Amino acid sequence: MDVGRHPKIRLLAYSEVEGVEGEMGNFRIRVRKKARYVDENKCTGCGSCAEKCPTVVCDAYNVGLAKRKAIYKYFAQGIPSVYTIDAAHCRNFETGKKCGLCSRICQAGAIDYQQEDRIVELDVGAIILATGYELFDARKVPEYGYGRLPNVVTSLEFERFLSASGPTGGHVYKPSDLAVSEVLATLEKQMRTSSREIERFEKTFEMSSERFIEKFNSGELTGGHYDEWAGQYRSFLPLKEKFKRTKERAESLKTAHRLAFIQCVGSRDSRFNGHCSAFCCMHSIKEAVIAREHDPESEVHIFGMDIRAVGKNFEEYRNRAEGEAGIKFIRSRVAEVTENDSHNPVIWYEDTKARQVRSMEVDMAILAVACEPGPSARRLSELLGVPLNEFGFYATLTVPPLDTFRPGVFACGCAHGPMDIPESVAQASSAAARAASALMGARSKEQGAGSGEQDAESRKQVAGSEDHGAKAKKREAGKGE
Ligand SMILES: Cc1cc2nc3c(=O)[nH]c(=O)nc-3n(C[C@H](O)[C@H](O)[C@H](O)COP(=O)(O)OP(=O)(O)OC[C@H]3O[C@@H](n4cnc5c(N)ncnc54)[C@H](O)[C@@H]3O)c2cc1C
Ligand code: SF4
Numbered sequence: 070m071d072v073g074r075h076p077k078i079r080l081l082a083y084s085e086v087e088g089v090e091g092e093m094g095n096f097r098i099r100v101r102k103k104a105r106y107v108d109e110n111k112c113t114g115c116g117s118c119a120e121k122c123p124t125v126v127c128d129a130y131n132v133g134l135a136k137r138k139a140i141y142k143y144f145a146q147g148i149p150s151v152y153t154i155d156a157a158h159c160r161n162f163e164t165g166k167k168c169g170l171c172s173r174i175c176q177a178g179a180i181d182y183q184q185e186d187r188i189v190e191l192d193v194g195a196i197i198l199a200t201g202y203e204l205f206d207a208r209k210v211p212e213y214g215y216g217r218l219p220n221v222v223t224s225l226e227f228e229r230f231l232s233a234s235g236p237t238g239g240h241v242y243k244p245s246d247l248a249v250s251e252v253l254a255t256l257e258k259q260m261r262t263s264s265r266e267i268e269r270f271e272k273t274f275e276m277s278s279e280r281f282i283e284k285f286n287s288g289e290l291t292g293g294h295y296d297e298w299a300g301q302y303r304s305f306l307p308l309k310e311k312f313k314r315t316k317e318r319a320e321s322l323k324t325a326h327r328l329a330f331i332q333c334v335g336s337r338d339s340r341f342n343g344h345c346s347a348f349c350c351m352h353s354i355k356e357a358v359i360a361r362e363h364d365p366e367s368e369v370h371i372f373g374m375d376i377r378a379v380g381k382n383f384e385e386y387r388n389r390a391e392g393e394a395g396i397k398f399i400r401s402r403v404a405e406v407t408e409n410d411s412h413n414p415v416i417w418y419e420d421t422k423a424r425q426v427r428s429m430e431v432d433m434a435i436l437a438v439a440c441e442p443g444p445s446a447r448r449l450s451e452l453l454g455v456p457l458n459e460f461g462f463y464a465t466l467t468v469p470p471l472d473t474f475r476p477g478v479f480a481c482g483c484a485h486g487p488m489d490i491p492e493s494v495a496q497a498s499s500a501a502a503r504a505a506s507a508l509m510g511a512r513s514k515e516q517g518a519g520s521g522e523q524d525a526e527s528r529k530q531v532a533g534s535e536d537h538g539a540k541a542k543k544r545e546a547g548k549g550e
């Protein structure tokens with residue numbers, strides 16, 4: 070919010086860097102500002118367009134667990150607070166069909182179907198890479214059943230379940246039960262169509278369907294429209310019964326009581342990522358505590374080799390989670406997740422303290438998936454001539470730690486390596502200060518002329534010790550094999 074309002078910060082959201090030329094103190098950047106088909110200066114963010122838009126699409130922000138419209142805001146708190154048309158799904162951009170409803174609804178006249186991508190050129194002195202991370206694809210560990218077993222979800226999906234603004238309004242339902250809502254919606258639609266047809270017959274022949282079917286069964290009324298009416302009514306009755314039962318089931322959905330968090334999914338595993346993802350131990354504990362707050366009857370287990378509570382008061386938080394919130398920590402490495410007849414996940418693990426193989430049935434298993442380099446890390450590394458380290462994150466000098474191998478280009482947050490929000494924010498401030506000091510020559514003034522030589526020496530040493538870019542490429546190639 071502060072950034073959006075700051076008079077000296079220009080925010081180019083929904084944009085991508087396409088080219089970089091020049092050197093520290095004098096970079097020229099080419100940015101593609103993608104067409105939103107909504108004028109940012111006119112849109113008030115009221116949302117009337119999305120209310121009326123007839124096109125419903127899977128919502129990526131809610132990791133596919135909810136729906137959004139073809140004109141949408143990526144998430145409620147997004148800055149700038151304006152809507153965007155998803156041209157891949159909007160009816161106006163499809164050949165042959167025309168809609169234009171949002172343009173007619175929008176009082177601010179912000180809709181502009183003719184808008185095109187714009188290229189913006191920027192002259193800057195330094196660049197800070199803060200492109201973040203992406204989550205490990207849990208399907209790569211087939212033994213945990215993600216994508217195959219409905220009640221195995223990722224940590225991010227679980228966060229959306231816990232959120233009051235999420236797809237379940239903060240209730241933790243089993244995804245296999247949630248499918249009921251979709252079935253109910255389909256049945257409701259079928260019921261409406263069928264009821265309309267039956268009402269039409271009742272009006273035409275001025276008789277209730279119950280009375281008619283008695284007469285039809287006794288042979289009093291036969292042939293033509295009567296046969297059609299009888300057919301409609303006979304198929305309507307089981308549909309009505311099915312709708313009633315499904316509605317009762319949907320209304321009596323129970324929250325998932327027994328939860329199992331499985332740590333290090335894709336992290337600290339030589340098949341995928343050797344590194345520790347740094348934030349998942351703590352976010353699993355946080356999610357476990359919140360789940361217990363929502364439902365004090367729930368039983369929550371965290372399965373992990375160890376808990377890495379690295380940070381001020383983190384260990385104390387972990388101990389409170391165990392002592393006060395009643396979270397059970399099970400030292401183990403989970404071997405497999407199967408499911409029983411009720412679609413309940415069954416966790417198979419070795420209890421390394423008891424040295425026994427055990428199993429536990431739960432309502433839902435949550436996979437703490439690894440933090441991997443962001444999708445644009447490789448592209449930007451090539452564009453900027455900035456190498457990646459062996460894990461695929463931007464490689465930086467040992468000292469100063471946020472400088473990449475290209476002078477004037479800095480990295481922070483998860484683009485630099487896995488870390489939590491406070492550390493990312495601290496690094497971002499640090500990178501901004503480092504960029505300013507590098508530009509102002511302040512650092513060389515403070516530390517004397519030797520510091521420039523030290524920087525160059527540091528770059529040479531790390532670059533000489535290993536070819537980071539080549540190593541990361543090898544790692545990528547290995548993954549695909
Ligand atoms: C389930 C889960 C729960 C978590 N809970 C917590 C928690 O409670 N507390 C906590 O401290 N941490 C938590 N974390 C960790 C937290 O998400 C990270 O620490 C934090 O997001 C890192 O911030 P970042 O800005 O470095 O990266 P990101 O949040 O990934 O932000 C990077 C941004 O850059 C954008 N971007 C990427 N490439 C480009 C490009 N080429 N051009 C323009 N933009 C680009 C991305 O779209 C994104 O908006 C959690 C993580 C997970 C997975
Ligand atoms: S033109 Fe129609 S389908 Fe497209 S975003 Fe507007 S209302 Fe939705």
Ligand code: SF4
Pocket residue numbers: 332333334336337344345346347348349350351373375376377437
């Ligand atoms: S933070 Fe915890 S769960 Fe995440 S990779 Fe490290 S040890 Fe595993």
